[in-house]
Amino acid sequence: MPPGVQPQTSNLKLETFFSPDYATARERFRAAAQAAGGVLDALALDEVRGPNGEALTIDIARIGERAARRVLLHTSGVHGVEAFAGAAVQLAALADPPAPPAGCALVLVHVLNPYGMAWLRRANENNVDLNRNLLGPGERWVGAPALYPRIDGLLNPPAPPSSDLFRLRLGMLALRHGVRALKQAIAEGQYQYARGLFYGGNALQPGPALYLDWLRRNLLQAEYLFALDLHTGLGRRGGEMLILEPGAGATPSRELSAALNRALIDPTDQGARPYRIRGGMGGALPHILPPAAIDFVLQEIGTYGPLTVLCALRNENRWHHHGTGSLEHPAKQAVREALCPASPDWRRRAVELGLSLLRAAAQFTFGKRS
Numbered sequence: 001m002p003p004g005v006q007p008q009t010s011n012l013k014l015e016t017f018f019s020p021d022y023a024t025a026r027e028r029f030r031a032a033a034q035a036a037g038g039v040l041d042a043l044a045l046d047e048v049r050g051p052n053g054e055a056l057t058i059d060i061a062r063i064g065e066r067a068a069r070r071v072l073l074h075t076s077g078v079h080g081v082e083a084f085a086g087a088a089v090q091l092a093a094l095a096d097p098p099a100p101p102a103g104c105a106l107v108l109v110h111v112l113n114p115y116g117m118a119w120l121r122r123a124n125e126n127n128v129d130l131n132r133n134l135l136g137p138g139e140r141w142v143g144a145p146a147l148y149p150r151i152d153g154l155l156n157p158p159a160p161p162s163s164d165l166f167r168l169r170l171g172m173l174a175l176r177h178g179v180r181a182l183k184q185a186i187a188e189g190q191y192q193y194a195r196g197l198f199y200g201g202n203a204l205q206p207g208p209a210l211y212l213d214w215l216r217r218n219l220l221q222a223e224y225l226f227a228l229d230l231h232t233g234l235g236r237r238g239g240e241m242l243i244l245e246p247g248a249g250a251t252p253s254r255e256l257s258a259a260l261n262r263a264l265i266d267p268t269d270q271g272a273r274p275y276r277i278r279g280g281m282g283g284a285l286p287h288i289l290p291p292a293a294i295d296f297v298l299q300e301i302g303t304y305g306p307l308t309v310l311c312a313l314r315n316e317n318r319w320h321h322h323g324t325g326s327l328e329h330p331a332k333q334a335v336r337e338a339l340c341p342a343s344p345d346w347r348r349r350a351v352e353l354g355l356s357l358l359r360a361a362a363q364f365t366f367g368k369r370s
């Protein structure tokens with residue numbers, strides 16, 4: 001770009017990068033990636049379709065060398081409905097993409113859970129939370145946190161949404177067991193209640209299997225990989241939390257924090273981390289790409305308070321399993337609002353935060369000496 005020319009994105013209304021649905025987001029992503037000179041792949045989920053019969057794919061754009069030694073990997077939508085923000089950030093990045101130098105590449109993975117985005121669900125087509133599905137070698141998809149069986153009835157009642165004093169009853173459980181223990185039990189990941197929230201599945205899911213296979217085939221030459229995974233829902237509204245994932249951690253957290261000029265939450269800091277999870281993507285990457293040194297940062301952009309988000313997830317889950325699952329139902333619209341607020345201010349902020357981190361990570365990755 002010639003000196004003095006502002007990046008295109010500063011002249012645009014950032015909220016316009018948000019798409020109204022999966023099909024639109026996919027089309028825009030592919031067009032923008034091509035316009036930016038990217039190479040596209042599409043990993044198709046053959047068994048499932050979107051609400052209008054459309055194909056569901058995980059789309060991957062690479063900008064830069066095929067056999068790059070240093071790679072910045074940006075993923076959106078592992079949690080389906082959270083993809084609206086991640087896809088918007090990727091579209092904004094493609095409007096003014098970083099130019100990777102020789103030996104480097106930027107890889108954008110558009111919507112790891114396309115079923116969830118298309119059907120406004122956090123989980124995938126098998127009710128699996130994909131960020132609890134990627135267990136390490138030797139781990140089995142069994143069990144649940146000790147407290148989960150005691151909250152299953154309250155969290156996942158086998159009936160369509162209704163007013164049932166959920167907040168009050170949850171409050172009583174929190175008094176008995178403690179807020180922190182309750183949060184941990186709900187969100188850690190469970191492998192026992194197939195229709196429940198935060199279900200991690202009973203096997204590696206089709207989408208992640210395709211994606212991990214793509215990584216093995218395409219990024220094996222990477223010596224250094226910086227992975228960024230964008231989520232929404234946790235933390236202060238319009239704020240961000242950057243959580244380092246255990247299992248990666250090629251760069252000492254202080255060094256990475258200084259390089260990105262941002263506070264990072266260390267996974268070993270029990271007080272700062274919202275909760276521990278099983279089967280997350282960050283822990284899986286080192287097993288998939290053992291030759292690479294990997295850093296993994298999960299970016300959370302806050303929306304509403306945790307109870308509002310949990311209530312929305314719970315009602316949508318009830319509607320999906322015990323109603324018709326139609327998209328017009330208030331439970332569907334509420335879960336979309338809980339994880340992707342309609343407010344233009346929030347949307348602008350989400351794109352700013354996502355883009356700004358992506359650019360800082362690009363500078364770190366592409367400037368890094370190996």
Ligand SMILES: [Zn+2]
Binds near residue numbers: 082
């Ligand atoms: Zn998430």
